[in-house]
Amino acid sequence: MKESNFAFVENEVFRQNLDEAFDHITTLLPFTESVTYNEAAKSAFCKTIIIYTALIVEALLFYVLDKKFTESDIEDFYTSWELKNMKVLYSVNDSHQIVAGDYSRILGKTGKEKMNLGQIIDFLKAKKAIDSGLFVRLDVIRKLRNEQHIGTHKKVRVYSKKDITDAFSIARDVKKFVQKGI
């Protein structure tokens, strides 16, 4: 327990997974500083570091979500209403109609373990578990990670020290936030 960089995490397996991801980051980091590697290789190391840092952020936020909210809270959050058998009673204009029909509540189908980083961030923000300042910063790391595989890909982006220090700064704040809140 003493050896862990995430000693506040009670679940031993979870703590071990976090430690291994964090250890991998600290293993890769010196390679980005080493003269042995060219810029393309260093950028590739940075990409992996960003992915692993986002993984830690996601895992810590999931830890908060799992501790503070139930499956039923998630179900409620994703619940929506659906109008079936709609009949137009009166057309006010092109963009406004008075209608009748069966209006039913559709329970959310997403469970905790199916949620991705974006969904976790949105949920915690909506439930006021994170403030808007942290929400904005979390979106930065989410985009940093996602743009590696999702996006327009108009040019090959080179990742640098600035990108990983931004990611580390966000991860540190999330770690502090989780440590304080649990």
Place this chain on the structure above:
Amino acid sequence: MKTSRKKTADGRFVAKRFDTKISTIEEQYGIKLGVRGDMKFGNYLIKKGYRSLSEMLQK
């Protein structure tokens, strides 16, 4: 990249700590970091501008 990371008796990795010596890291991964070998990893991170990461390491 060798992965001769230290393990506990039950085979789990030991988390890297603030006070790990640079010489240990250089030896483990076969790289030169251009600082004194007895410098602590946490201090190396601060010197190189990685204060946030350093602060995430347990001292």
